Amino acid sequence: MTIMKPFPRYLALSALTFTTLQAFGQSADLDIIDNTNVVLTPTRLRQPISEVPGSVTVITADMLVKYGIASVPEALRLVPGMAVTQLSGGEYTINYHGSNSISPRRMNVLIDGMSVYRSAFAQVDWTMLPVAMDDIERIEVTRGPNSASYGPNSMLAIINIITKHPNESAGTSLSGSAGSRKTRSATARHGGKFGANTNFWITLDHRQSEGFEQVSGSGFTLPGVDPHHDSSKRDLLNFRSSTELSKDENLELRLAALNGRQGNPLLDQYQRSYPDVNLQERDIGVTWRKSLSPAHEIKVNAYLSRHSNDQNWVECLPALAYLPELGTLWRANPGYVLAIIAGRTPSGGTPADNLLAAAALRAIRGLGARATAPACGTTNQDYVENRADIEVQMTSVLSNSLRFVAGVGGRRDTAESATYLGGKVSNNTWRVFTNAEYRPAPSVVVNAGGYYESDNLTGSSFSPRIALNKHLNANNTVRVVLSRANRMPGIIEQRANWSYLTTGLDPALLGVTEAYYAQSARASGTLQAEKNTSREIGYTGNFPARGLMVDAKLFDDHLTNLISERITLASFNPTNANSLRLRGAEIQVDYAPAPKWNVHAGYSHLNADATTPMELTQYSRNSGVFAASHLLPGDVRVSLAAYRNQGAATGQSAFGKQDLTVSKSYRIGGAVLTPTLTVTHLDETEVRYFYDIGKSITNRIGNQMQYRVSIKATF
Incomplete structure (x- = not known):
């Protein structure tokens, strides 16, 4: 059976890579396969990277510190094929393999099992994620469709942000930083115990930035208008605890409270005040685990989330x-x-x-x-989004050759907005999923599973996946993956009832002081799920004796039923009439040649064919990252990270930067003090991105050299 069409131009490269890396290890003893590189995200089962059905990038807390990374969006530049575009001081568009920069709705994001993808409005607010950088233990990025494990919206990739476990977070730390564009941050973190059985940590985190130095492209100028009114500010309280109810039972609690403000420049010549956003997020999550036997575990995960955006301005039409x-x-x-x-x-x-x-x-x-x-x-453009989610999951080991995970869940999303929806709209979703890992032979691993979901607005979808991993020996593994993924339209796409009510009209109009703007839009409610049929051939080389791990893949994603149109009040006509083909090759290398050296590198080559230019607005044919870190005598660490994204004429401009990070640790009594300096060189001082057909917006940074100074004290 033909799993995927051939990639002639990449076959020679793949063969050379495989032959070269195979020479590093020829042992036939499959029992000594290194299991230290274990991930959870791809299948919900803990598996070594060599046995997962896909490609995974793991960004550890150590990497975040070494390479001077101060935000989750900047951390994702370490992921091969990830397109990261900063639209303003507090707004990012992030897509795996680019595609539509206006509608980045096809990638799911989890924080400790809680999805922060807002399905009602089909978006992720990257700068307002309810997580502090100091709390992150690792970020697991599944580079490819993962709807088979996490359902619709995991259509191109899934990002799982895993925070530090309370059992390993004792102590206190204080940190602060300042840098270019008036970036400021301060974090206070403490971990301890309640009684004999409960460990916890609590974090207070503040971040702010002035934004870009100039924003242009709106096509108008007004006296007294600040051309770079795009500053952002965020305050966060995070809490996590873990309680051992018994030797076989555990209860975890997560709380988050976030307040933020995002500045927005004027968008049209009729605005007389800035349409800034004040937002709040409140989250609570509970996870209960119980081992029924050494081979069976049950887990119940439930969470509530409330997000509100208040955005109003004065308009003179x-x-x-x-x-x-x-x-x-x-x-x-x-x-x-x-x-x-x-x-x-x-x-x-x-x-x-x-x-x-x-x-x-x-x-x-x-x-x-x-x-x-x-x-x-x-x-105004005010809205409130609420989510309630509960899931029951069972993990079982049936034999040495077969184990599986299965579960059921339900979610209720409610969105309320007089402007966007004409009131309140709810969507109830039900799901069932399973994934089985089967070993028909010691050197063969088969992963098979699927995810069925049904909701009130669109209907049902099924996302299956089957993969075969073949260990050629203890160090070399090849895989073949075939999957189908989906994205269900959000509430705004299916139930929009969009109109603007203006209050306090001055002068009054025909004796009234409030009236609706003449333009309005209403959704047809007939959209269907977007679909992705994905094929992948991959290779994993794991050579622990040499500190080397390599992942390479050829991929072919065929996206159909795409909702690509720009959703605006003047032109609201989303359809399923578009498609996109993404084909290419990627390689990722992690290398530790010596105890004091670390190297991370990745490269992605992408060919994209689309029925509409909207799906090429964040397209980059070539992109890559190279990062190296070395620990010098005296606890001095020097790291260099270089990022490059080719860009495309259809949308985003090219992007490149180099970060030099130097840090040194001092031990003073019972404390460790670590000052860090990160100096950034930008290849381009302009960031251009697609705004509308024939239109683009350009953000300008006046200085190619940027810096950030931070200091952290750990007790």
């Missing part, structure tokens, strides 16, 4: 824009309204459209000179 007659005409025939605004006589519609147009023109004439005079008032 021509008074005619608030006429109800114009709004009625817009809902019947938007083209007629555009013609009237342009000063043309509308034509070509139905007789009913003509009658509505005549009524709108009479209303405009009735206003006289007031029609084009500004009417100012306050409008």
Whole structure:
């Protein structure tokens, strides 16, 4: 059976890589396969990387410190094929293998099992993630579809942020940093015990940044407007505890409270105040585990999450824009309204459209000179999103050759917004999943599983996966993976009822001080799930005696039913009419040639073919990372990390930077004091990204050299 189409241009490279790496280890004793590189995310079973059904990048807490990484988005630049674009001081677009920069909705993000992908509005708020960098133990990135384990929205990749366990977090640490663009951070962390059986840690974290030095591309200028009004600020309280209820039973508790503010520059010439966002997030999660026997474990995971965005501003539109007659005409025939605004006589519609147009023109004439005079008032894009999720999972070892994980779960998402939804909309989701690991022979591992989900808004989907890993010897493994993944449309895509109510109109319009803007949009509610059929051939080389691990793969992802259209008030017409083909090759190398050396490198080559240029707006044909760290005498560590993304004419500009990080640890009494300096050189001082057809926005950083100084005290 043909698993995937051949990649002729990569076969020679793959053969050379395989032949060279195979020479590092020829042992046929499969029992000595190194099991230190163990991950959980790909299948929900703990497996060595050589046996997982896909490619995985593991970013450890040690790597974050060594390479001077101060945020999760910047950490993801270490992942081969990950496209990371900073849109403003507090906003990122992040996609595995790029694709649509306007709608980055196809990658799931977990923090300790809690999804922070907001399915109601189909987004991840990267700078406002409820996690502090000092709390992160590791980040596991499954580079490929993982809907078979975590359902829709894990369509291209999944990021699992795992925080430090309370049992290993005793002590106190204080840290702070300052750097270019007025970046500031301060973190206080303490771990201890409650009684004899409960370990915990608590963290207070503050971060802020001034943002870019200039933002342009909106096509207008206003006196007194700050061209780089994109600062961000975030305050976070995090708590995690672990209680041993018995030798076979454990209970974990997670709490998070986040307050943030995100500055936004003016988006059009009618705004008279900045549309800044004030946000809050409150999360609580509970995980109960019990070992029923040495071969069986049950786990119940439940969490509640509430996220609110408050965003309002003053708008001064021509008074005619608030006429109800114009709004009625817009809902019947938007083209007629555009013609009237342009000063043309509308034509070509139905007789009913003509009658509505005549009524709108009479209303405009009735206003006289007031029609084009500004009417100012306050409008908003406020929304609240709530989630309740519960899942029961069973893990069983049936024999030396067979083990599996299976579970059921339910989720309720509720979104409330007078602007986007005209009120409150809920979506109930039910799921069942399983994954089995079977060893028909000592050198062969078969992973097979699937995830079925059904929701109220779209219907049902099934995401299967089957993979075969063949150990050629103790050091060399090849794999073949075939899977199908899905993404279910969010509430905003299926149930949008989008309109802007302006209050406090001054001067009053026809005796009223509040009115709806004439333009509005309503979803058809007929969208279907996006789909991805994925094929992968991979190789893992693990040579613990040499400190070397290599992962290489050829991939072919065929994405169909894509919802690619830019969703705007003036043009709200999402469809499933688009497709995208992603083919290429990736390699990742982790190398520790000596105890004081560490090297991490990755390269991705991507070919993309799309039915719409929207799916190429974050496309980069070539991208890569090289990072090396060395510990010098006297506890001085020097690290260099270089990142490069080729960019594309269809959307994002090229990106490149080099980070030099130097740190030294001092032991003073019972404390360890570690000052760190990170100096960054930017290849480009402009970041350009796609905004709309024929339009782009460019962010400018005045200085190619950036810096950050930090100090951490651990007690």
